[in-house]
Amino acid sequence: MRRRRGARAAAVLLALALGAGPLLLPAAAAVPAGATVWGYSEGLAQCELDGKWGFVDAGRNVVIPLRYDSVVSFQLGIAAVNLNGKLGVIRQDGKYLIQPEYDTLMPIDCGLYLAQKGAGWGVVSILPLSDGKGGSTNVLYDLVYASVRVDEQGGTNVLTLTDTEGAVTKIPVYDLPSILAQRGAASAQFPLTRGKLPAFSDVSPRDWHALWVDIAYNVGLVSGVGGGRFAPGQTLTVAEAIQLAATVESRYRGDSFHEETASGAKWYTPAVDYCLANGILKAETAARTDYNRPITRREAAELFAATSLAKSLPELNDRNRVRTSVPDVHPGERGAEAVYALYAKGILSGVDGGMTFSPGGTFTRAEAAAIVSRMARAEQRIVLWGR
Template sequence: MKKKRMLRLPCLLLALCLLLGGQALAAPEGATVWGYSEGLAQCELDGKWGFVDAQKKVVIPLKYNSVVSFSLGLAAVNLDGKLGVIRQDGAYLIQPEYGTLLPLDCGLYVVQKGTRWGVASILPFSDGQGGTTNLLYDLIYDSATITEQGGTRVLTLTRDGEVTKIPVFDLPRILVEKGVPSARFSLTRGKLPSFSDVSPRDWFAVWVDIAYNVGLTSGVGGNRYAPDQTLTVAEVLKLAATMESRYKDDSFHTSSSTGPYWYSGAVNYCLASGIIQSGTFTQQDYLRPATRREIAQIFAATSQAKHMKNINDLAKIKASVPDVKPGDAGADAIYSLYAKGVLTGVDSKLTFNPKGTVTRAEAAAIVARMARAEQRLALWGEYNPNVFAG
């Protein structure tokens, strides 16, 4: 069983090894490994910090003055006295150039450089002048603070005596209006599950955390997530319908499902949205395990997937996935999700296994990457967040 789990490991560790030039190295002798969070642990030697995986292999070099543990796939780091934010392969989401870095919700941070303050996003967006920016509020303010007023958290920006107050709950709407990627699936700081069957060392812990945080997955009862449980066709359609509804900002994901079965509303919504066609599945299909090919076809047909940008070369994907050939059933959908950094295969060779089933752990990885652009995986090159800015 342990060998099978390793073969199913999504290629985050592949990406980490590629980043390090192939083979990840063991933590150096004398290094101290601290507690695990989302599959990685802080590691320190002679005042320099980095991260190791569950096998104590270094995945983020020990070069930082200090680090904090990963949460929702993000970690703040201190490099030579300057603060930034990295993701789990060490790629910067916010460059280490700030003197102060205070987390807000929605992937936003209050930042300070010199005497100026502003608010930075982990994902860049269009600056309206043909370029990109990651500053939601420019570094022009004398101060930026987060306070609580009447039970509401408020971001207060002060400039030349003028005060601007923004309720933190209003930030998701502002991000959507600015065209910030993933704004429909905003992160909520501190909203983390504590499932008894998800260990901080597990490869899927980060994906379960993110998928739960953005409201796409939940437990099965009894404080369990059931990561090895197989997803049915109906469950996949419910996930796809929820994601489609959130992306379109309509009411399906907030309304009660109607119909003779718990999944009837999701099936009807997917039919109406064109995610599936009449006759794609029979009534007998909905409660059987979904195949990996089917899950790719379903998610690739969502509006979210259609509008996502490629971060991996499509031609190289077609030449590299060993068990999917052009013209195969679902091939275009499978290739598309590899190109967008959502699918990574079941092993280091990018094998897809189209007839295999999908576990709840794997489903969490897929929907987390679909929902959150900063978590999509570049298979052969360095992650570049600017590719998502429009």
């Protein structure tokens, strides 16, 4: 993104997971008189008044203030913005992922941007990396290069960095996830791929779940049901939830489970066996489960909280405060600690403003996309009470 006035489309609002509530967006006010609202994408639309840009929700409420010189559409939950001539990147609630301090930002894969500041070019990340000194930084390659670009060479996209002496370093883009992992970046096992977006006929750009469907599809955790449809409101069965949990686990661990089924076996048997082997399912639970019935939210929370990925996530919210704040889940109940863990780790926020969980409710495909998107992508996790 160079310094330019607003582009159309925009993005992202109600971040519901397991029937969860809003992603704690700033207090909203109605669109001011005379403002222009552009097209929607992932739940939000760009809005402009007197040369200042922000974002509004499907109810035409301003959720990201009209303060920017220009903005671009949200894609996969992030958008570049221009504040006082400097560029940065925000997520749906207006939080900066990259501070507005760059003269140029151009997105590439993996949540990375080619960045320019003055005469220097480099590469910056939406997620923090280890700086090698016990701290963190958003800079992957220092802004000391004469130029950086991505070119296609022999059918492969290559990041090319040219220093001030003319020396050239070439890095295949497919190597970037492993480089990010070496630098301690979260979500390196689930890299974002720029431009890889679904076009499901039953997911509207105004829908709260459009963002989560986009991310979960982009990182390869969900697909459609056929006929160009995603079926966001369709209830997930126990078997389907186990299959999804197995997919998350295998991607995180970097292994695979055999999807081929033996003659006469059920289609979900490999996923069940994989979850049993990795401690996600208990043998006594697997033995008595009706795999074709709808899974409840409580059961889904237990399932996903038991994955290696969920266990590895840092807590963003105080778990003791979570225990006293979720009104319909009580300590000592079945699955309570799993539910509390997912709230504490920024995966759940509740079905309403009161953090209600609704443990006995069913679990839809849209909600499944939301929970696995937040698990996979650290920049989308929720801080419930601020810092």
